[in-house]
Amino acid sequence: MTRRRAAPSDGVLAHHPPHLAARGLRLAFPGRDGDVPVLDGVSLEVRPGELVALVGPSGSGKSTLLDVLAGLAEPDAGEVLIDGRPAPGRAGRLTLMPQRDALLPWQTVARNVATGPRLAGVARETADGEARAALARVGLEGFEDHYPHALSGGMRQRAALARTLLAGRGAWLLDEPFGALDALTRAGMQDLLLALWEEHRPSVLLVTHDLDEALVLADRVLVAGPRPARVAGVVEVTLPRPRRVEVSASAEFAALKGDLLALVRETGALA
Ligand SMILES: Nc1ncnc2c1ncn2[C@@H]1O[C@H](COP(=O)(O)OP(=O)(O)OP(=O)(O)O)[C@@H](O)[C@H]1O
Ligand SMILES: [Mg+2]
Structure with a gap:
C-alpha cells in the first residue's frame, strides 16, 4: 500500500483499538459469466473520533463496502471489527446514511428524523422534541411538518444529516x-458536516468520488481503484482544524491534492 506524507503522531490513540475496522473483506456477485468480484480484500481502520474518506470511481464497490460494514450484506471472506472485537450481528450498531436519501415520503420531516430514537424505544413526544432540535441545528427550522417531496435536494440532505445525528x-x-x-449547496453542506463533526466527534467513514470534498473533510483519505475495490493507498490530510471549506484555497491543500491525484492515477482510476 502506498502511503503519502508521514502520519501525524497518533498519541494516545495508539493504545485504543480502532472504532471500526475491516480485515480482508471479499465479496463477489453472481454474474452471467461467473462471479464478479466487487470487494477484493478491503482492509481499513477508522479510529475513535476520526473522519476518514474513501475515494474511488463509480461502480468500484464503495456502496457495497458500506453495506457490508453496516451489516446489511455478508462478505464471502474477511471480518468487520467494532472497538477491536469481531461484530457478526452488527446491523443497527452503526449509522448508515445511504446514497439516496431514504426519507419516507408518507412521513413528515420531523417524523422521519425521529425514527432513530423511536426505534430505540424513546417516547414519541421526547423523540419529536429531539427531532425538532436536530432539524433546527441543520437549518431546517420551520420545515418540521413538511413532507419530504416539498423540500429541495439540499434540504433533504440536511434532513438526512439530522436523522444521522439523532440516530447516533x-x-x-x-x-x-x-x-x-x-x-x-455542496460547499454549505460540507461546512455543516465539519461543524457537526467538531461538536460531536463521531467516527466517520465517508465515501465520495470528489477529491476536493475528501481533502476538505477528512483526516485521512483512502484511495480505491476501479472494481474490484481494495484500498490502494492513503493520504494523510495535514490541514489544520477546525476547518471550513475555504481551506481548499490554501497552498497546502493544492500540494495534498497533487499527492492524491498521483495516487489515484497509480490505481488506474483515471484511465
Ligand atoms: N446486489 C447486487 N447484485 C449484483 N451486482 C451488484 C449488486 N450490488 C452492486 N452490484 C455491482 O457491484 C459493483 C459495485 O457497485 P457499488 O454500488 O458498490 O459501486 P459504487 O462504488 O458505490 O458506485 P457509485 O459511485 O456509482 O455509487 C457494480 O458493478 C454493481 O453493478
Ligand atoms: Mg455507490
Whole structure:
C-alpha cells in the first residue's frame, strides 16, 4: 500500500483499538459469466473520533463496502471489527446514511428524523422534541411538518444529516452524502458536516468520488481503484482544524491534492 506524507503522531490513540475496522473483506456477485468480484480484500481502520474518506470511481464497490460494514450484506471472506472485537450481528450498531436519501415520503420531516430514537424505544413526544432540535441545528427550522417531496435536494440532505445525528449509533457511514447537490449547496453542506463533526466527534467513514470534498473533510483519505475495490493507498490530510471549506484555497491543500491525484492515477482510476 502506498502511503503519502508521514502520519501525524497518533498519541494516545495508539493504545485504543480502532472504532471500526475491516480485515480482508471479499465479496463477489453472481454474474452471467461467473462471479464478479466487487470487494477484493478491503482492509481499513477508522479510529475513535476520526473522519476518514474513501475515494474511488463509480461502480468500484464503495456502496457495497458500506453495506457490508453496516451489516446489511455478508462478505464471502474477511471480518468487520467494532472497538477491536469481531461484530457478526452488527446491523443497527452503526449509522448508515445511504446514497439516496431514504426519507419516507408518507412521513413528515420531523417524523422521519425521529425514527432513530423511536426505534430505540424513546417516547414519541421526547423523540419529536429531539427531532425538532436536530432539524433546527441543520437549518431546517420551520420545515418540521413538511413532507419530504416539498423540500429541495439540499434540504433533504440536511434532513438526512439530522436523522444521522439523532440516530447516533456507533460510527457514521456516509455514502456520497452530497453527491447530487450543486456546487454551492455542496460547499454549505460540507461546512455543516465539519461543524457537526467538531461538536460531536463521531467516527466517520465517508465515501465520495470528489477529491476536493475528501481533502476538505477528512483526516485521512483512502484511495480505491476501479472494481474490484481494495484500498490502494492513503493520504494523510495535514490541514489544520477546525476547518471550513475555504481551506481548499490554501497552498497546502493544492500540494495534498497533487499527492492524491498521483495516487489515484497509480490505481488506474483515471484511465
Ligand atoms: N446486489 C447486487 N447484485 C449484483 N451486482 C451488484 C449488486 N450490488 C452492486 N452490484 C455491482 O457491484 C459493483 C459495485 O457497485 P457499488 O454500488 O458498490 O459501486 P459504487 O462504488 O458505490 O458506485 P457509485 O459511485 O456509482 O455509487 C457494480 O458493478 C454493481 O453493478
Ligand atoms: Mg455507490
